[in-house]
Amino acid sequence: MIHEQVLKCLRKKFPGSIVETEEMPADFIPIYQKNWAEIAAFLRDDPDLRFDSLQCITGVDLGEEGMDVRYNFHSMTHLHKIEIRISVDSENPKIPSIEQIWRVGDWFEREVYDMYGIIFDGHRDLRRILLPDDWEGWPLRKDYETQETFHGIVVPKVKEEWE
Amino acid sequence: MVVDNLMQWFESWTLWEAGSPLLFLIVVVIAGVPIFLLMAVNALVAVYAELKISAFMQDRVGPMGQGPGLHAGKWGLLQTVADALKLLLKEDIIPTLADRKLFIIAPFIIFVTPFIALAALPFNQDLLIADLNIGVFYILAVGSIGVIGIIMAGWSSNNKWSLYGAMRSAAQIISYEIPVALSIVSVIMLTGTLSMQGIISYQNGTTLGILPNWILFNNPFSFIAFFIFFISGVAEVNRTPFDIPEAESELVAGFHTEYSGMRWAFFFLSEYANMLIISGVAAVAFLGGWHSPIPGFMESSGWSLFWFISKVGVLIFIMMWFRWTFPRLRVDQLMNICWKVLLPLALLNIFGVGIWTLLIG
Amino acid sequence: MGIVHGDEMVLNIGPQHPSTHGVLRLKVLTDGEIVSKITPYIGYLHRCFEKHCENLTYEQVIPFTDRCDYISSMNNNFGYVVTVEELMDIHVSKKVEYIRVIMAELNRIASHLLALGTFGMDVGAFTPFLYMFRDRESILDLFEMTCGARLLYNYMWIGGLSHDLPVGFVEKTYEFLDYFEPKIKENDDLLMYNKIFIERTADVGVLPPEVAVSYGVTGPNLRGSGVQWDLRKDEQYSIYDRFDFEIPVGTGQMGTVGDCWDRYWVRTQEMKESIGIVRQALKQLPTEGDVQELVPKKIRPPKGSIYKRTESPRGDLGFYIISDGKPIPVRVKLRSPAFTALSALSAIAEGWMISDVIAILGSLDIVLGEIDR
Numbered sequence: 018m019i020h021e022q023v024l025k026c027l028r029k030k031f032p033g034s035i036v037e038t039e040e041m042p043a044d045f046i047p048i049y050q051k052n053w054a055e056i057a058a059f060l061r062d063d064p065d066l067r068f069d070s071l072q073c074i075t076g077v078d079l080g081e082e083g084m085d086v087r088y089n090f091h092s093m094t095h096l097h098k099i100e101i102r103i104s105v106d107s108e109n110p111k112i113p114s115i116e117q118i119w120r121v122g123d124w125f126e127r128e129v130y131d132m133y134g135i136i137f138d139g140h141r142d143l144r145r146i147l148l149p150d151d152w153e154g155w156p157l158r159k160d161y162e163t164q165e166t167f168h169g170i171v172v173p174k175v176k177e178e179w180e
Numbered sequence: 181m182v183v184d185n186l187m188q189w190f191e192s193w194t195l196w197e198a199g200s201p202l203l204f205l206i207v208v209v210i211a212g213v214p215i216f217l218l219m220a221v222n223a224l225v226a227v228y229a230e231l232k233i234s235a236f237m238q239d240r241v242g243p244m245g246q247g248p249g250l251h252a253g254k255w256g257l258l259q260t261v262a263d264a265l266k267l268l269l270k271e272d273i274i275p276t277l278a279d280r281k282l283f284i285i286a287p288f289i290i291f292v293t294p295f296i297a298l299a300a301l302p303f304n305q306d307l308l309i310a311d312l313n314i315g316v317f318y319i320l321a322v323g324s325i326g327v328i329g330i331i332m333a334g335w336s337s338n339n340k341w342s343l344y345g346a347m348r349s350a351a352q353i354i355s356y357e358i359p360v361a362l363s364i365v366s367v368i369m370l371t372g373t374l375s376m377q378g379i380i381s382y383q384n385g386t387t388l389g390i391l392p393n394w395i396l397f398n399n400p401f402s403f404i405a406f407f408i409f410f411i412s413g414v415a416e417v418n419r420t421p422f423d424i425p426e427a428e429s430e431l432v433a434g435f436h437t438e439y440s441g442m443r444w445a446f447f448f449l450s451e452y453a454n455m456l457i458i459s460g461v462a463a464v465a466f467l468g469g470w471h472s473p474i475p476g477f478m479e480s481s482g483w484s485l486f487w488f489i490s491k492v493g494v495l496i497f498i499m500m501w502f503r504w505t506f507p508r509l510r511v512d513q514l515m516n517i518c519w520k521v522l523l524p525l526a527l528l529n530i531f532g533v534g535i536w537t538l539l540i541g
Numbered sequence: 542m543g544i545v546h547g548d549e550m551v552l553n554i555g556p557q558h559p560s561t562h563g564v565l566r567l568k569v570l571t572d573g574e575i576v577s578k579i580t581p582y583i584g585y586l587h588r589c590f591e592k593h594c595e596n597l598t599y600e601q602v603i604p605f606t607d608r609c610d611y612i613s614s615m616n617n618n619f620g621y622v623v624t625v626e627e628l629m630d631i632h633v634s635k636k637v638e639y640i641r642v643i644m645a646e647l648n649r650i651a652s653h654l655l656a657l658g659t660f661g662m663d664v665g666a667f668t669p670f671l672y673m674f675r676d677r678e679s680i681l682d683l684f685e686m687t688c689g690a691r692l693l694y695n696y697m698w699i700g701g702l703s704h705d706l707p708v709g710f711v712e713k714t715y716e717f718l719d720y721f722e723p724k725i726k727e728n729d730d731l732l733m734y735n736k737i738f739i740e741r742t743a744d745v746g747v748l749p750p751e752v753a754v755s756y757g758v759t760g761p762n763l764r765g766s767g768v769q770w771d772l773r774k775d776e777q778y779s780i781y782d783r784f785d786f787e788i789p790v791g792t793g794q795m796g797t798v799g800d801c802w803d804r805y806w807v808r809t810q811e812m813k814e815s816i817g818i819v820r821q822a823l824k825q826l827p828t829e830g831d832v833q834e835l836v837p838k839k840i841r842p843p844k845g846s847i848y849k850r851t852e853s854p855r856g857d858l859g860f861y862i863i864s865d866g867k868p869i870p871v872r873v874k875l876r877s878p879a880f881t882a883l884s885a886l887s888a889i890a891e892g893w894m895i896s897d898v899i900a901i902l903g904s905l906d907i908v909l910g911e912i913d914r
Contacts, residue, residue, distance in 0.1 A: 075861045119755055119757070120755045507666035509737055
């Protein structure tokens with residue numbers, strides 16, 4: 018099916034890019050982030066694959082297993098879909114940006130950056146999108162602690178005495 | 181007329197000599213009081229009418245009350261009174277960075293325009309503050325002063341939105357004065373006089389047997405002139421579909437965003453007074469003024485007042501009807517309509533009226 | 542923003558503004574009336590939905606999904622519940638499916654009424670707004686009859702529904718549909734075919750189909766650009782395959798394909814199609830059965846992850862849920878259709894006038910609750 022087809026194409030064109038395990042997972046393709054930008058362009062432009070729609074970019078913090086960025090692609094021409102997962106280093110999270118290939122990636126990547134602190138190399142305007150620009154910390158990480166004060170206002174941590 | 185009558189009355193029982201300028205000044209000041217009262221009553225009635233008419237058109241009831249008490253009065257009749265009281269008692273806020281002098285002067289200039297124009301509007305054979313022999317010309321000329329007030333208000337508010345509204349409004353009012361004036365020229369060509377009472381007396385009698393001899397029915401070109409005048413008049417008053425200067429959904433409130441309380445009430449009063457003036461001039465120039473629509477019937481001075489007020493009332497109702505039916509035009513489309521549609525049409529109209537009168541009338 | 546050149550003016554639309562559909566700030570760089578650059582600033586309504594989900598059980602998340610796109614809560618519930626059921630491999634009874642479809646389509650009509658009414662108001666037509674809200678009240682009355690709430694329902698549960706249809710619901714719905722169908726034509730004549738409205742919206746804010754797909758624009762916005770794509774037909778979920786309905790697609794009837802008028806027109810046609818679907822569903826509705834019989838006592842999805850999308854009135858609403866076997870999800874991500882539509886605003890609206898920017902924003906039908914979550 019499309020899963021095997023994409024695996025085959027990627028192994029042929031970008032050898033060493035797929036994270037090879039004994040049992041390859043059946044519903045997603047794990048990729049190293051090394052040349053992710055070229056792989057992404059290939060996924061969009063190859064006439065048999067033609068993944069012209071990026072549906073969703075999800076960032077995940079799996080605790081000890083590190084952080085993931087998961088991409089869901091869909092093809093409007095061939096009507097098939099694929100999920101790609103890329104592991105990101107927890108200490109220094111960086112990943113190539115694909116916002117120039119699918120323009121929707123612009124805001125999606127900004128949101129992942131905002132919530133997880135993952136830097137997207139090559140993004141032309143990487144700044145926070147949902148939180149104020151001077152917020153400290155990456156909220157959706159598992160080890161996130163809210164800051165004490167924001168512009169002098171105390172950020173409440175416990176819910177008692179709110180009335 | 182009122183001014184003349186008052187002058188004569190004063191001279192008859194005091195020792196002022198005839199034609200004294202000081203007496204004239206006093207009489208003019210006294211004559212200003214009914215105009216102010218008229219503007220206030222007009223705002224009262226027009227605002228209530230707008231609230232109720234808009235409500236019924238939108239399938240709701242508008243302000244209602246259950247009877248005497250501290251609320252809006254039966255059927256909401258005291259709503260405008262309550263509004264006026266509220267506006268009088270509101271805090272006067274002037275933004276810190278606003279240009280104080282211009283900010284304070286602007287509402288007065290805008291208020292003055294309809295105030296002095298109302299002096300020349302004839303309600304009756306006798307109820308006319310000043311029977312100028314350049315009546316219509318005077319009203320149209322005086323209408324331009326309002327633009328200065330609008331620009332002042334927009335600029336002095338120190339607010340980009342107000343500036344936008346003011347610029348748009350200035351462009352709009354200045355442009356639309358031309359079709360207004362040109363359509364009145366067609367009327368003047370027929371009547372031969374600029375005086376308001378003169379135009380009305382031209383429309384005496386009947387035409388085509390049963391129709392009243394209104395300029396509207398005089399010839400097909402003056403029929404078109406009425407529509408040109410009315411549409412341009414709606415644009416002059418900044419009402420929807422031409423209300424881009426106040427476009428509530430875009431500019432919050434346009435050039436009067438920063439005004440509150442009594443200052444804002446001045447803008448409000450002048451908008452409704454402007455509507456009254458445009459409708460009044462339309463009624464005088466095209467609909468026979470205070471003449472009865474059934475010639476020879478119900479023509480006493482009390483009935484004439486009634487006919488004039490009802491004609492004006494119908495036209496104001498139509499303006500309100502427009503507001504709640506049409507979306508608003510964008511600025512460049514508005515300008516397009518003025519310069520590329522109404523202006524050529526008005527010019528052609530003048531030719532048409534002239535040729536018709538020459539060959540047939 | 543960079544260096545501001547001499548003649549340009551920086552204008553701030555919002556966060557408080559009569560027509561930004563919520564708290565949205567648009568920083569607009571204008572040269573006179575023509576806009577040269579738009580930068581949207583969002584996040585004023587961010588309520589940390591995704592962070593909350595990491596502390597709530599699966600069924601406790603449902604009221605939170607209501608509040609994301611508060612105009613079409615039923616569809617939000619639907620999307621979430623369908624995703625979790627697929628993860629847990631639950632097949633609900635046919636009665637539940639039919640009721641879900643009826644509620645989702647009624648909410649689609651209500652949401653489109655609001656979208657069209659506010660769009661009309663942005664363009665200056667005040668009356669259609671009130672007519673559409675009057676009709677929307679009837680739908681909200683139907684919902685109140687069923688689950689007690691007018692706007693935020695918490696109606697669709699994992700495996701079933703919170704309440705069964707009350708006595709008299711079917712008759713009242715038929716009454717409403719018979720009353721409402723001629724009203725669509727009335728509203729069309731009042732607003733959609735009005736010359737001034739056409740001037741304001743035809744040829745304005747054209748969204749070409751390739752740009753739309755690249756920007757992830759979906760739903761009526763994409764269909765307005767001529768792309769025939771509807772998740773109810775193309776990636777079927779629930780029982781939409783049992784109904785016979787068309788997918789309206791913009792054809793550039795009054796101007797160019799993909800202008801604001803086309804998007805308005807697509808929404809109007811979709812309301813008609815939804816009426817058809819509700820009628821068919823009411824006719825086929827099974828009357829026997831308990832709506833809560835398949836609701837599991839403990840909701841513990843197996844380890845795994847799923848991404849599923851459903852058609853909300855604004856586009857495709859996607860849920861990415863990661864579970865590790867516990868009753869609390871590891872990650873719930875809501876892919877919001879209005880988020881991507883707003884990201885395309887700068888591509889569509891640059892080069893037009895300020896009045897057009899307001900009109901384009903109205904035609905994109907955004908809800909800030911969904912964008913900010």
